[in-house]
Amino acid sequence: MDVDLPRDLDPEVRADLVAREKAYCQGLQKAGTWVHIWRCVGQYANLSVFDVEDNEELHRVLWNLPLFPYMTIDVTPLARHPSDLAADDAGA
Amino acid sequence: MDVDLPRDLDPEVRADLVAREKAYCQGLQKAGTWVHIWRCVGQYANLSVFDVEDNEELHRVLWNLPLFPYMTIDVTPLARHPSDLAADDAGA
Amino acid sequence: MDVDLPRDLDPEVRADLVAREKAYCQGLQKAGTWVHIWRCVGQYANLSVFDVEDNEELHRVLWNLPLFPYMTIDVTPLARHPSDLAADDAGA
Amino acid sequence: MDVDLPRDLDPEVRADLVAREKAYCQGLQKAGTWVHIWRCVGQYANLSVFDVEDNEELHRVLWNLPLFPYMTIDVTPLARHPSDLAADDAGA
Amino acid sequence: MDVDLPRDLDPEVRADLVAREKAYCQGLQKAGTWVHIWRCVGQYANLSVFDVEDNEELHRVLWNLPLFPYMTIDVTPLARHPSDLAADDAGA
Amino acid sequence: MDVDLPRDLDPEVRADLVAREKAYCQGLQKAGTWVHIWRCVGQYANLSVFDVEDNEELHRVLWNLPLFPYMTIDVTPLARHPSDLAADDAGA
Amino acid sequence: MDVDLPRDLDPEVRADLVAREKAYCQGLQKAGTWVHIWRCVGQYANLSVFDVEDNEELHRVLWNLPLFPYMTIDVTPLARHPSDLAADDAGA
Amino acid sequence: MDVDLPRDLDPEVRADLVAREKAYCQGLQKAGTWVHIWRCVGQYANLSVFDVEDNEELHRVLWNLPLFPYMTIDVTPLARHPSDLAADDAGA
Amino acid sequence: MDVDLPRDLDPEVRADLVAREKAYCQGLQKAGTWVHIWRCVGQYANLSVFDVEDNEELHRVLWNLPLFPYMTIDVTPLARHPSDLAADDAGA
Amino acid sequence: MDVDLPRDLDPEVRADLVAREKAYCQGLQKAGTWVHIWRCVGQYANLSVFDVEDNEELHRVLWNLPLFPYMTIDVTPLARHPSDLAADDAGA
Numbered sequence: 001m002d003v004d005l006p007r008d009l010d011p012e013v014r015a016d017l018v019a020r021e022k023a024y025c026q027g028l029q030k031a032g033t034w035v036h037i038w039r040c041v042g043q044y045a046n047l048s049v050f051d052v053e054d055n056e057e058l059h060r061v062l063w064n065l066p067l068f069p070y071m072t073i074d075v076t077p078l079a080r081h082p083s084d085l086a087a088d089d090a091g092a
Numbered sequence: 093m094d095v096d097l098p099r100d101l102d103p104e105v106r107a108d109l110v111a112r113e114k115a116y117c118q119g120l121q122k123a124g125t126w127v128h129i130w131r132c133v134g135q136y137a138n139l140s141v142f143d144v145e146d147n148e149e150l151h152r153v154l155w156n157l158p159l160f161p162y163m164t165i166d167v168t169p170l171a172r173h174p175s176d177l178a179a180d181d182a183g184a
Numbered sequence: 185m186d187v188d189l190p191r192d193l194d195p196e197v198r199a200d201l202v203a204r205e206k207a208y209c210q211g212l213q214k215a216g217t218w219v220h221i222w223r224c225v226g227q228y229a230n231l232s233v234f235d236v237e238d239n240e241e242l243h244r245v246l247w248n249l250p251l252f253p254y255m256t257i258d259v260t261p262l263a264r265h266p267s268d269l270a271a272d273d274a275g276a
Numbered sequence: 277m278d279v280d281l282p283r284d285l286d287p288e289v290r291a292d293l294v295a296r297e298k299a300y301c302q303g304l305q306k307a308g309t310w311v312h313i314w315r316c317v318g319q320y321a322n323l324s325v326f327d328v329e330d331n332e333e334l335h336r337v338l339w340n341l342p343l344f345p346y347m348t349i350d351v352t353p354l355a356r357h358p359s360d361l362a363a364d365d366a367g368a
Numbered sequence: 369m370d371v372d373l374p375r376d377l378d379p380e381v382r383a384d385l386v387a388r389e390k391a392y393c394q395g396l397q398k399a400g401t402w403v404h405i406w407r408c409v410g411q412y413a414n415l416s417v418f419d420v421e422d423n424e425e426l427h428r429v430l431w432n433l434p435l436f437p438y439m440t441i442d443v444t445p446l447a448r449h450p451s452d453l454a455a456d457d458a459g460a
Numbered sequence: 461m462d463v464d465l466p467r468d469l470d471p472e473v474r475a476d477l478v479a480r481e482k483a484y485c486q487g488l489q490k491a492g493t494w495v496h497i498w499r500c501v502g503q504y505a506n507l508s509v510f511d512v513e514d515n516e517e518l519h520r521v522l523w524n525l526p527l528f529p530y531m532t533i534d535v536t537p538l539a540r541h542p543s544d545l546a547a548d549d550a551g552a
Numbered sequence: 553m554d555v556d557l558p559r560d561l562d563p564e565v566r567a568d569l570v571a572r573e574k575a576y577c578q579g580l581q582k583a584g585t586w587v588h589i590w591r592c593v594g595q596y597a598n599l600s601v602f603d604v605e606d607n608e609e610l611h612r613v614l615w616n617l618p619l620f621p622y623m624t625i626d627v628t629p630l631a632r633h634p635s636d637l638a639a640d641d642a643g644a
Numbered sequence: 645m646d647v648d649l650p651r652d653l654d655p656e657v658r659a660d661l662v663a664r665e666k667a668y669c670q671g672l673q674k675a676g677t678w679v680h681i682w683r684c685v686g687q688y689a690n691l692s693v694f695d696v697e698d699n700e701e702l703h704r705v706l707w708n709l710p711l712f713p714y715m716t717i718d719v720t721p722l723a724r725h726p727s728d729l730a731a732d733d734a735g736a
Numbered sequence: 737m738d739v740d741l742p743r744d745l746d747p748e749v750r751a752d753l754v755a756r757e758k759a760y761c762q763g764l765q766k767a768g769t770w771v772h773i774w775r776c777v778g779q780y781a782n783l784s785v786f787d788v789e790d791n792e793e794l795h796r797v798l799w800n801l802p803l804f805p806y807m808t809i810d811v812t813p814l815a816r817h818p819s820d821l822a823a824d825d826a827g828a
Numbered sequence: 829m830d831v832d833l834p835r836d837l838d839p840e841v842r843a844d845l846v847a848r849e850k851a852y853c854q855g856l857q858k859a860g861t862w863v864h865i866w867r868c869v870g871q872y873a874n875l876s877v878f879d880v881e882d883n884e885e886l887h888r889v890l891w892n893l894p895l896f897p898y899m900t901i902d903v904t905p906l907a908r909h910p911s912d913l914a915a916d917d918a919g920a
Binding site for chain 8 (some may be wrong): 757758762765766772773775776777778782783785787796811813814815816817818819820821822
């Protein structure tokens, strides 16, 4: 997920967007949907792992991101790996 | 990490390689170095997260993969994300 | 799904592979898992739509394709479109 | 079909465009021309299948999309697959 | 249409293939299906225009090219251009 | 030749540009320079074949297109194909 | 690190940005963090090598670059090469 | 060297830029630094060969191009070819 | 023009090929057809400029290169640049 | 510089190649030509900086690498950066 905030964005609008994004992200972490989030070093981008029921839920989660209109998102479907010791349930 | 095993590989050599890869991977999981591994759906490939001291250690871990000569590997350095609730120590 | 059968493949092995692929594909069509399959014009490739429970099932379906070792597969997760009149359940 | 609506588009113009797009799309679904439409998860994009007489008709259909000026479209010609059980007539 | 004939191909097999390709191509030119063929300068490749009934016919024409197993083919659907004086019927 | 007219272009300027482009194109068709023009389906783009004396003439023709400042152009040099029955003189 | 300063940037703002970037860069050179910086010939871009404790520090260094909002950055993790005579400690 | 002059550039500013670019280019031709310049057919771009002392001089020459802020430049280092009859000294 | 000689090529065949290529190249230099040839630094590749009558001649020249079956060739049509002091006639 | 040693290479030939490569590399380090070499983490590849008189020398250095026939090399010309405190003479 790459973020590209326009540089002429009003500072207040920007601060509000970023704050809402953080709250939204942490709400989904508490709910167990947003399983992992890492910062990609040197980029305004992250690598995230979601645990969702199906594609409908994943699209709803992403579409409602406050920063969605400014993002480029690549989705890679993941499944459990046969060598994985931790039989966790991480989804897409 | 994409794997491309030659199709004319001797079946015994192949089985041995895959078994050694699995043992190597699970040993590093137990040691806490290989933090996550997921299968990329529909591909002989995985997405993994490692927690290492430095670049030297990461290179040593990857270079010694039994399947290393058959792999194409992209490394994306990751850091903690400011929105991450779980202050875990996952590294590169 | 692009298929690249080696040109020096034994003709009998090839015929057997292609026949097993077709049977496998049609079995999954009858089961409602392989919802659509089209030929990409001018290419040994197809565009397919699957309706699966989750990523685990999709990976199992693709991994067991008789032609899997000869294929390059791109997976695009799909969801229902808000403009879609037919509220079908087609998945990934 | 990727959609890239300018973020500074007047909200009323935008709402009108999206509503006209939906009506246009559903009219073609009823006419049997727009056979399938799926949402690409995490993107303002869709994957669609059309059943048209010829290239002239397909171009007319796409060119007249209310959102056409904001879209990037890739067209992949499709034909019936020899393994397809359902002898449907889906076209391009 | 790029052609990549293996360099270790038996010279007789190669000569036979190329001769059959030429006969096939010229038969379709006489039938009015293969409307144009140009050589791409400096490449073992051509740019061709076909006039076909539908995608099924185009796929059949391409799939049966004697050199098909050695080719990489990109298909670009074409339609009449509004500025075209010659109202010809060239198809895909 | 892809065309990308800015969406905020004055409608009169735009109509004038498109009309001049059409006249220019048809003048060159009558002169035998612009041998073929096809619409690429679903795109504001065309595929054209020119018959010119040399590179100087081709550049002059393209540079003077009324829509040139809005175009992205790829030039593929073409030559007669040895399988071509119609010994036409189509150039670059 | 590619830099893309908008051409309509206020000249004073631009001069201030570039001066602060230079000071920031030279401060990190004195601290031994920014080990190398070269200009890529013919481009507003550089190739740099950093010696950092971990990914967190590298991200902090890059994120705080005065020109960060105008940059596109690719990070390639580096390790000591077995043929390197100078056993230096250059990091990422 | 691709040139992308903004279409809303003031016509006088544009004419001045282009005139200064031409004078700069011809001055370097007379000095023997700018050895060759060709127009890429159908594009606002050129292919040039420079004969310079070192990378520092080449960067200075390119950085000072009046159109530099509007250009995308790829530099390919060249050396004498063993088959070259003319033992000229063309550099980068 | 990139050259990719198979590494298992018989050394005598290879030496013969390379010698014939050099003779062919120098013959065309003397004839004024092969105007420039430079080595791309660090690659088994060259950058060449040809002065030919038309596309037919250029294709004949390239197709008959002894190393043609091992080459990947990109052709960029060139024309005189309006800033070029030397009104030479270099062609494609 | 990416290295792709064929997996069926005779182990003795391979060991000899790698040893000669290392000796060659360290000889050039001592001579001050091969200024830096780093391992790209997780890849059989390195990032190197050379200090050479001109393009001729750089090409000679690279062309004579024992592993040259197995390498893919990208050359990026570098120059001193205006922010560089260490006025070193690192070249290409």
